[in-house]
Amino acid sequence: MNRGLTLFVGILATFTLAWAGLVLIPYLQFGRVTDYVSEETGQTLPPPMSGLAQRGHEVYAAEGCVYCHSQQVRGESQGSDLARGWGVRRTVARDYIGERPHFLGTMRTGPDLSNIGRRQSSVEWHHKHLYRPQSVSPGSVMPPFRFLYSLRKIVGEPSADALKLDGLDAPPPGWEVVPTPDAKALVAYLLSLDRSYPLPEAPTE
């Protein structure tokens, strides 16, 4: 007796069904959502990412920020994301159209970063925080990213972008800590994270 065929057809069929439902239909439904040009301001939404921010997006991927930070704001009925001030509206599919890969995330060991550029817009703060998170957030478990900065001897004038570090982190006299291009790109990316613009499907009132 040969059950091989029954097995094969059954295995194929059950799976195809789910594949169509969970992959193909969402793809057809959402795969071609395009950006939206606001009628009032003429602005393209979501705003396109700058080249530097795009580079920062890659650093975010390489350093695995996504394992501790989500980038999705759930609606009022599903969690307290809005009440925590992580956004002014829930995020929708259109917010993510330019992102490859997606950083929706599954963990909130750290806060949601969907709107961090709006919440914390100081370049200096971000550099200080990345250099040693505990210096600005005591008790944080976020790892330091000192390897994204270089310590170098000051020759002539100090660099304009040198970090203003004090206490524990201060470099020895005559030395300075400057961000590498990766660190600069990462901060540019963080500052670009602002999903508070209104969309037809997600008004901000």
Added chain:
Amino acid sequence: MTFTLVALFIVVVAFTAIAIGAFGWAAKTGQFHGLEAGARSIFDTDEPIGRPTDHFPERGRKSKASV
């Protein structure tokens, strides 16, 4: 878009039909008969039903003698 969705719907219906058909065929042609024989197919005359086949190393000799 609507066309693709309709096409997709047909595909899905077709697969479900195939699955149901295959199940019906299997049931009718006796693929589900003799199920208990299936359950017994992993035993043989050397390791028959009723003989446990695994022990901790030290206990090997003792339990074997008691079988």
Added chain:
Amino acid sequence: MTSPSSSSSPKGPKAALADALDRAAIDASCRLPVLLFFGSAIAWLLVGSVFALLAAIKLTTPEFLADHAWLTFGRVRPAHLNAVAYGWSSTAAIGVAIWLMARLCRVPLRHARILVAAAVLWNLGVAIGVTAILAGASNAIEWLEFPTYAAFILFVSYAFIAVWAVLMFRERRPGHVYVSQWYIFGAFFWFPWLYSVVNSMLVFWPVQGSVQAIINWWFGHNVLGLWFTPIALASTYYMIPKILGKPIHSYYLSILGFWSLALFYSWNGGHHLLGGPIPAWLQSASIVASVMMLIPVITTAINFHMTMRGSFALLRTSPALRFTVFGAMCYTVVSAQGSSMALRSLNKLTHFTHYTIGHAHLGMYAFFTMTMFGAMYYITPRLVRWEWPSAFLIKAHFWLASTGILLMVVSLTLGGLIQGIELENPKVPFLTIVAHTIPWLHARSWSGALLTTGHLAFALSFVLILLRTGKQREGPTLFTKERSFP
């Protein structure tokens, strides 16, 4: 000299001897490929454990080894996941599946060369992939961190294995197709499909934004449900009856379980994104399917329980059974927990917290990994034709693994619940929540130490049995020692 086994068989010693020789020939034919998969799986288990410990310590002590880019938390954590998912779990699963296929097809394994090539490629792929993650070349897509070049090697290796499985199945001796084979077939068919679809839709030609997330979790969940779970169940459906010497309670239920698993599991993925930027109907469909999962799980649980009934005493004497039954029980628990976590009211609390991590370890360790340990304890002596050298090491392994995983799941579950409840209350400052999770994360690090010690005991056992140390004993694994082998 006739052994006791032949005297008790109904068809007399001749038939029993023939069966025993057949079985021994099948086992011997599997030796090289299966031991290759087992050995490399155990090596990856140790590597994965080291990454796990590093990641766990870093989560409570962020300054620990912080100045090496290669060892930052965001790289070590995915290195851990991939080393244990592709290095340990998949490799172990393939080894167990190969042996089961040969035994259930009732013919000696053929085309071993295909499998050896597959094993070498698989390990190469995992090694390249893990190194790439540490070097910062990860895709940063959970469960799919391996860059294309590593994923491609895995895919080729897998294609070899699937082709081998089809060849083997066609050359099988006629007779019943046992339910374990159904599961193995399903798994061997589903995994390459899943893996190639997601790699093409997320990595080669990435689709847009949040559709990526849907596909990501469709994969992330199915790789558990349609790859690891079926292989573990295939093993359990063979091991429990075979070790007890008792047919499965209801063969019918086992087949019902198979089809309902295939049907419902594949729809579950969306529950990882509840409340997220994905269509509402998809979230609802995933919730329904997740709850429907209770059908295959309860039928399976009843079936295993009824088979075990009256034989629980054997848990004391059989290491393979002890690990397997532990795994089977945890399958029920983890699945029921999974169904409950898909309900919106609970999901609201547990989503984004350590609770989910606890759930994942209950599934991948307490269920899957323990089942694989059980299978390896049964299979390896039959391949090496040597008894496990030390009962102490086996017992140490079992107790370290079981208490370790219990401690881990309990601490992450409680810590995660507290975290979820506090996150839900916007008045609790974020850093307070961080502080409240730390004691639970310390407990998790300790549980990791227990597990790792257990893995060392297991690895030592495995090396010792390969070297055939200890005195030759006359246990059930050497069931035909006194007969001469060809």
